[in-house]
Amino acid sequence: MSQDSDLPPAKKFKTGSPLFPFSRKTVMLAGTRKSQIPVELQRRNLPIFQARAQLIGQLRQLDSVVLIGETGSGKTTQVPQYLYEAGIGRQGIIAVTQPRRVAAISLATRVSEEKKSELGKLVGYTVRFEDITSEETKIKFLTDGMLLREAIGDSLLRRYSSVILDEAHERTVHTDVLFGIVKAAQKKRKELGKSPLKVIIMSATMDVDQFSQYFNSAPVLYLEGRQHPIQIYYTKQPQSDYLQAALISVFQIHQEAPSSQDILVFLTGQEEIEAMTKTCRDIAKHLPDGQPQMMVMPLYASLPPSQQLRVFQGTPKGCRKVILSTNIGETSITITGIKYVIDTGMVKAKKYSPESSLEVLAVQRVSKAQAWQRTGRAGREDSGVCYRLYTEDEFEKFDKMTIPEIQRCNLASVMLQLLALKIPNVLTFDFMSKPSPDTIQAAIEQLHLLGAIERKEDQIILTPLGRKMAAFPLEPRFSKTILLSPKFHCTEEILSIISLLSVDSVLYNPPSKRDEIQAVRKKFISSEGDHITLLNIYRAFKNLGKSKDWCRENFVNSRNMTLVSDVRSQLRNICIKMSMPIESSRTDLVNIRQCLAHGLFMNTAELQSDGTYTTTSTRQPVAIHPSSVLFHCKPACVVYNELLHTSKCYMRDLCVVDADWLYDAAPEYFRRKLKTAKN
């Protein structure tokens, strides 16, 4: 399979930087083929169809199965139909979970077409804000988070005869918790003599042993995908500057390859991608005659949707598309026509350290699994080529798998959910990959401080407040803030603020338009901090009919703003269901800030005599983030939404508070902290 050769892809390119040679390997990865043939024929043409009878036989017999199949095997669309057509578990619903909303929606649409039934009848989907199912629905696609929510109401998942956990290799927090939930539900249903629960884990070719072992040595079935050969080139020497290396590779390929073949480059973040976009465009302008044109497109999540869509558009004849992407291009967005992938081997990812309860965002090496995922993007329609900007020796030293998210994040929400699910002992919950005891302990401590839990005879139980908190699709401290708000007569305002905080930033901040933005934003700015400023922006948005034009004029992300509005009405409905009084504080902003102080007291920082800030909880030196309206101010005491560790440790989204309010909110906590500070 592998054949080494000293074949640099091009020798003509000159930028004054040395060329570096690559060594070559060929591997087979899966791809999908587009087709215009009728649906039934397409179903029969899928690689999985040959195995249909055998597969149905196996699925009928087994309680748990791990199904390994590469992209293009058709497993996600076909297995639910096979179960249904064979009448397996006819008495219940077949659930298929997905990590992403768009996937759940498009798969449901696809399968309902194949079954020639209207979407929402036999085949439906459930995602946040959207439930397209009915009494008739037997095959239901849903996000993993949605199934987890449903489990809080019924931990035995009684409505379902089968649960298919798809894309299990991605190991999202939600999928990882679901592993434990479905395993426990299956066992419990058996013990109680109820109808059995079939569990099917679907994954790309990774982690097989771990999945199988966890599900009581479940058999592993392999499905073939459609294979397209991919040539892999490693650099012969380690590259000290991966950006420079990527740049050279792009133009080497550009000189050699037919212009219809597009290039996808994996980089780490917005800033880097914008800079590289500019450099590529500048160089492309001055290429010698006779070379193809080049269209360079950035791709990252916070890019406005209109610009994201550009990567799907065709280019004029004789023009090559070069897409510079974050890891959004690994799984979330699939671009057709990619022939070449350039993998820098770097990624920006979050790490969590429980001792400082800090989340750190840092550029680091990808795992082998991630590198393969990137490589696979080159061979989706046809054979492809992947340039890895690292040596084969370096690759061998990469971690095998990306550390699952559950071992890299704050577990407060997860622990609250497990408690709401009535898991007997959350400290010993059967995670497939156990988080560290420190992280679990830190989460329990947080929930305790929020008043969500109490200890009773060595058991941790949910308080009535904690039970209410679990009803909100929010981080526990946000739920708590909402539940406190009636006391301060400002629930309407707090609902707006919490909704604003719980989605991505609604503010666009392109550096090129900084002065313009500052002028426009002036009218909303509150000296009391970002929360009140955001509230002002939301109020204006709402009063002016939620208009898109208004958003554009004010550099507000209208997509995120609409999401805020949806989240708000969802949260408000939950409040109504709890019979919470919902009042508006109108012009009184003090109440709102008091309420925030009571909810976010754990995130407090105080001004020191030298003009710097220190967190109250861990005495960590912190600074006000440049995006804050308080950036140039020095309030004595603030609460913040989150800490972000980049070049410094920054507080984001701040609110000015009185120290007295904080002592009122948690007297015991602050008495203890004060003592520690003095020692």
Add this chain to the structure above:
DNA sequence: GAGCACTGC
């Protein structure tokens, strides 16, 4: 004095 990978309820 200066900056934010990606999902999801």
